[in-house]
Amino acid sequence: MEPILETKNLTVQFGSHIAVNNVNFMVYEKQFKSIIGPNGAGKTTLFNLLGGQLKATSGKIYFRKEDITSLSSVKRTRKGIGRSFQMTNVFPNLTVFENVRLAVQSRMNIRYPFFKHFSHYTEVNEKTYEILELVLLKEKQSVLAKQLSHGEQRKLEIAMLLALDTEVLLLDEPTAGMSMEEVPAILSVIQNVKKEGNRTIVLIEHKMDLIMNLSDAVTVLFNGQFLADGTPEEIMENETVQNAYLGGLYNGSPS
Numbered sequence: 001m002e003p004i005l006e007t008k009n010l011t012v013q014f015g016s017h018i019a020v021n022n023v024n025f026m027v028y029e030k031q032f033k034s035i036i037g038p039n040g041a042g043k044t045t046l047f048n049l050l051g052g053q054l055k056a057t058s059g060k061i062y063f064r065k066e067d068i069t070s071l072s073s074v075k076r077t078r079k080g081i082g083r084s085f086q087m088t089n090v091f092p093n094l095t096v097f098e099n100v101r102l103a104v105q106s107r108m109n110i111r112y113p114f115f116k117h118f119s120h121y122t123e124v125n126e127k128t129y130e131i132l133e134l135v136l137l138k139e140k141q142s143v144l145a146k147q148l149s150h151g152e153q154r155k156l157e158i159a160m161l162l163a164l165d166t167e168v169l170l171l172d173e174p175t176a177g178m179s180m181e182e183v184p185a186i187l188s189v190i191q192n193v194k195k196e197g198n199r200t201i202v203l204i205e206h207k208m209d210l211i212m213n214l215s216d217a218v219t220v221l222f223n224g225q226f227l228a229d230g231t232p233e234e235i236m237e238n239e240t241v242q243n244a245y246l247g248g249l250y251n252g253s254p255s
């Protein structure tokens, strides 16, 4: 099996600080992979590099074996790599339905440039409803995006990624800042996307129980470096990982 997304010796340096240090990361097509590591390990920075929000100092990024290291984030989105959670694609004064519909339509216009807008009207609407159902937002379809709760906004962001036909979803701490009541809903959304079985999901998450239940594989970063990779069980039993979190390697509180 070939990796869908892969990095080779990926490095980014801020002044004298190396935030991502020679990282070789890979995820296979349709795999659910989580990235864990203590605070400051470089997880979000790695996502910024994968999504094209940040330029690497050195090293390479490959998508389906194609070197995408110098591609802009817009071009990476077009290729099928989608990064949450930025709400950059969301129009606050449009409804949930209108937002998703626009994204579906824009994707179809890229895919089928020879068809004129309205010939795909029904198809666009059907696809929009399908996505709203998957992300549990059907009841909120007429609500303006800006009026959604924090948890609902996160669902909408996932909906936008799905609408754009994202093949690789980069989900950065989807439960961050959520109330306890909102967490199960976003979890269900992620489970629904996983169940569909046609996307690759890379998740950064601090909630260990969530990671262990959802992931096919887990990559551990520590101080910007690759520490370990394996099944959730292997990672739980890995002594180096345990030391990184609990022992002398790491002085902060485990997260």
Ligand SMILES: Nc1ncnc2c1ncn2[C@@H]1O[C@H](COP(=O)(O)OP(=O)(O)OP(=O)(O)O)[C@@H](O)[C@H]1O
Pocket (backbone or CB within 6 Å): 014, 017, 019, 037, 038, 039, 040, 041, 042, 043, 044, 045, 046
């Ligand atoms: N733009 C930047 N300029 C300078 N330093 C940065 C920048 N972005 C990240 N860093 C530093 O790089 C390191 C890694 O940060 P990053 O946010 O990737 O860690 P993380 O693993 O996502 O942490 P957390 O779990 O706390 O979100 C940190 O020491 C951080 O301060």
